[in-house]
Amino acid sequence: MRSVWALAAIAALSVLTASTTTLAGEPKQGGILRMYHRDSPGNASIHEGATYSLNVPFMPVFNNLVIYKQDEAQNRMDNIIPELAESWAWVNDNKTLAFKLRQGVKWHDGKPFTAADVKCTFDMLMGKAPQKFRQNPRKSWYEQVNDISTNGDLEVSFNLKRPQPSLLALLASGYTPVYPCHVSPGDMRTHPIGTGPFKFVEFKANESIKLTRNPDYWRKGRPYLDGIEFTIIPNRSTAILAFVAGKFDMAFPTEVSIPLLKDVKSQAPNAVCVVEPNNVATNIIVNSSAPPFDNIDIRRAMALSLDRKAFISIMFEGQGDVGGTMLPPPNGLWGMPKEMLETIPGYGPDINANRDEARKLMQKAGYGPDKHLAVKVSTRNIPVYRDPAVILIDQLKSIYIDGELDVVETANWFPKIARKDYMLGLNLTGNAVDDPDQSFYENYSCGSERNYTNYCNKEIEKLFDVQSQETDVAKRRKMVWDIDKKLQEDVARPIIFHARTGSCWQPYVKGVTVMSNSSYNGYRYEDVWMDK
Amino acid sequence: MFAYLVRRLFLMLVTLFGISVVIFFLLRIVPGNIVDILFAAAGYVDPADKANLEKELGIDRPLVVQYWHWISGFLRGDFGYSYVSEKPALQEILPRIPITARLAGLALLFSASIGIPLGVISAVKQGTRLDYALRVVSLSGLSLPSFWLGLLILTASVAMFNQMPIFNPNPATWLEAFATYAVPAAAVGFRSAALTMRITRSSMLEVLRQDYIRTARAKGASDAAVNYKHALKNAILPVITVIGIEAAFLIGGLIVTETVFNIPGVARFLVEAIRWRDYPIVQNLVMLIAVVVVSANFIVDMLYAVFDPRIRYTD
Numbered sequence: 117m118r119s120v121w122a123l124a125a126i127a128a129l130s131v132l133t134a135s136t137t138t139l140a141g142e143p144k145q146g147g148i149l150r151m152y153h154r155d156s157p158g159n160a161s162i163h164e165g166a167t168y169s170l171n172v173p174f175m176p177v178f179n180n181l182v183i184y185k186q187d188e189a190q191n192r193m194d195n196i197i198p199e200l201a202e203s204w205a206w207v208n209d210n211k212t213l214a215f216k217l218r219q220g221v222k223w224h225d226g227k228p229f230t231a232a233d234v235k236c237t238f239d240m241l242m243g244k245a246p247q248k249f250r251q252n253p254r255k256s257w258y259e260q261v262n263d264i265s266t267n268g269d270l271e272v273s274f275n276l277k278r279p280q281p282s283l284l285a286l287l288a289s290g291y292t293p294v295y296p297c298h299v300s301p302g303d304m305r306t307h308p309i310g311t312g313p314f315k316f317v318e319f320k321a322n323e324s325i326k327l328t329r330n331p332d333y334w335r336k337g338r339p340y341l342d343g344i345e346f347t348i349i350p351n352r353s354t355a356i357l358a359f360v361a362g363k364f365d366m367a368f369p370t371e372v373s374i375p376l377l378k379d380v381k382s383q384a385p386n387a388v389c390v391v392e393p394n395n396v397a398t399n400i401i402v403n404s405s406a407p408p409f410d411n412i413d414i415r416r417a418m419a420l421s422l423d424r425k426a427f428i429s430i431m432f433e434g435q436g437d438v439g440g441t442m443l444p445p446p447n448g449l450w451g452m453p454k455e456m457l458e459t460i461p462g463y464g465p466d467i468n469a470n471r472d473e474a475r476k477l478m479q480k481a482g483y484g485p486d487k488h489l490a491v492k493v494s495t496r497n498i499p500v501y502r503d504p505a506v507i508l509i510d511q512l513k514s515i516y517i518d519g520e521l522d523v524v525e526t527a528n529w530f531p532k533i534a535r536k537d538y539m540l541g542l543n544l545t546g547n548a549v550d551d552p553d554q555s556f557y558e559n560y561s562c563g564s565e566r567n568y569t570n571y572c573n574k575e576i577e578k579l580f581d582v583q584s585q586e587t588d589v590a591k592r593r594k595m596v597w598d599i600d601k602k603l604q605e606d607v608a609r610p611i612i613f614h615a616r617t618g619s620c621w622q623p624y625v626k627g628v629t630v631m632s633n634s635s636y637n638g639y640r641y642e643d644v645w646m647d648k
Numbered sequence: 649m650f651a652y653l654v655r656r657l658f659l660m661l662v663t664l665f666g667i668s669v670v671i672f673f674l675l676r677i678v679p680g681n682i683v684d685i686l687f688a689a690a691g692y693v694d695p696a697d698k699a700n701l702e703k704e705l706g707i708d709r710p711l712v713v714q715y716w717h718w719i720s721g722f723l724r725g726d727f728g729y730s731y732v733s734e735k736p737a738l739q740e741i742l743p744r745i746p747i748t749a750r751l752a753g754l755a756l757l758f759s760a761s762i763g764i765p766l767g768v769i770s771a772v773k774q775g776t777r778l779d780y781a782l783r784v785v786s787l788s789g790l791s792l793p794s795f796w797l798g799l800l801i802l803t804a805s806v807a808m809f810n811q812m813p814i815f816n817p818n819p820a821t822w823l824e825a826f827a828t829y830a831v832p833a834a835a836v837g838f839r840s841a842a843l844t845m846r847i848t849r850s851s852m853l854e855v856l857r858q859d860y861i862r863t864a865r866a867k868g869a870s871d872a873a874v875n876y877k878h879a880l881k882n883a884i885l886p887v888i889t890v891i892g893i894e895a896a897f898l899i900g901g902l903i904v905t906e907t908v909f910n911i912p913g914v915a916r917f918l919v920e921a922i923r924w925r926d927y928p929i930v931q932n933l934v935m936l937i938a939v940v941v942v943s944a945n946f947i948v949d950m951l952y953a954v955f956d957p958r959i960r961y962t963d
Contacts, residue, residue: 156920157689158685158686158689158732158924159732159733159734164688164690165690166689167689167691168691170689201737213795243739248700250686250697250700250701250704251686251687251690251697251701252690252692252697253692302734305734306733306734306735307743319733320734321730321732321920322912322916322917323738323912347814348910349910350907351907351908351910353799353802353908354799354802354907354908354909355910357802357803357806357812358812358814358910360806361805361810361811361812362805362810363812363814370677381808383806452877523677525680526685527679527680527681527684527685527688527690527925528679528680528684529688530684530687530688530691530692530693531680531684534693547800565692565693565694566691566692596772619811630698
């Protein structure tokens, strides 16, 4: 307990240090920001990836039409600011989102940026362009977009099938850069061309990624840094030691785990570290198309057996959040309030009572002290997956379920899930944008490729659409809470916890803001500078 | 001797052909391919997109066709393109080879220069405290995994000197270059040094009991002359053989050491390529290693015949 308080004090002090030091002094120009990178991304094309191993190093190369303010930790609709768009407006009964574009913006190869580039990018994302992405993981984001129309070089409109206010939030994600028409998707994978504050120099797989300052950046005086160099160090111990020894100015964002944070602070007391939720939910995927989990009683019993606080206590020394599908408040904008959450079966504070109820359900299904249910708990062979899976197996014992860990290599994970060759799976779901449209449609809508459990409830599907069109945020929030509650009661994809992770940098690095409700949207780095 | 040479050359080609078949088909037996991994990174699987990508990479074609495409390209020096980086495979492989070669060479040097003298001392001082101490050192060398030793070195250097020996791709001075390789080479070479030491010690002990050693002492030869001129010269052959075998085994230790010290060498690259199922990289790299090992074996066998008068190869 003492260690939890000590860690909380360190984190609070770090946040205080971060905010005060960021405010101190005038920004200085120059310097190469040296950062380690946790893993070699497959390629450099943000639109084809779904991991922040990719968008952390390449987001500085690009601009979006709009972006979440990079110096505010919480992504909100009211802190979306223009980038390649100068302004926007909802017209045509909120069925058209019209943008006026910035004049005089150039791609890194000197060619002019125009509205045609915006059309090209989104046509490709919607699968309507002659050129195709090899992979297109966020195609579902644009399902309500009928087409994109341009008016000259500086006006572009998104014409929707029905109003979807959250489209602007999706366009502000780090995953939504504008690509140039004149560069092929293949070239964007190996040598990306953007309009952003930094130009791509080199990507050596498993070795390094180098970016240099874009001297012609449209935002005058930015960026402050001369460049950014990422050294790829997959071994986390080596990377942290190198950061502690001062070889790097920054640790890879959100990659310092809570237990490791204490080591960093003890070995490098001057380092500035912040702990934030990363909007990655650890959850259980259930194969409800085959016995035994086709029985709703067994699914509910499993949900009732969960002691979520125990997971957070063991894995994160108490630093984590209990919630439903949406990230809980205060960092999350759409998560249910605690009182409402605790009315959902399995979320109540009395774990013993929950488990008594779970055992009754198991007995109803024919299991008991003398007849245990044997299940395999499949998960990826990565500690953040494996560790909670082990705790889950331990907790399931309390309701007559004997779990066996089935560790699956990453290459086989999605094919295995897709062919329904599993009983229970321990899964991690990262939400790119803290918005229900992203989470609900991607993970719970019928037929979505990322709906791994094939959960399909037509009634809830209708509610997805109703909330999606609602422009009154307060009203929409209440709808979202009700939907989230239903998803948990249906045991669609039981959420165990929402993780928090640490980000650290040296005290002379200024202007860094770690997003508090997303892991994917805060890496433009044009306001970052070094006081040395 | 000429017929033997021809026969060995023929066997060498057969071996390499066998290796190429084994590598190719073993890689295909491993579940999952590059497309599965790319989709895992993208977090979804779309059967149509997947099929398109498999076609684009040519991994939808019959295995025999794929094998012929690869092996004929390899023989022409066309190594194809990396599936991951989309750059020519040769361009990805070649710059990494000297890094690992330097590291391996230094590790072997470390192994021999530490292991042989300490092994001799341990044998000569058999049963003394020094011998026991050296045996503990060699036992620890065999017991400590190189990744653990590497991390121990890194942790100690940060804790004691606040320094971290991170790989420097462009060393300005000779000293910097040495510093880049010396510490990881010591970490990986320690196990090898321990083995060399044990083999040297036991080989020396056996030789020191021989009659000709007793004769040399009886004739009044000094201890140094007996130990180093007479005994070591005769005890060294098994040691050299072990060092040769160790050179082949070194690749395993180098994978770990390159990971821990973050050295962008060929060993770590190979593991990463296997993780991604980057067939063009894995196949060509393993074949290159196989060519080197098989050729080295061939040359060593030939050298045995040349230098050891007791060994004579006949048809």
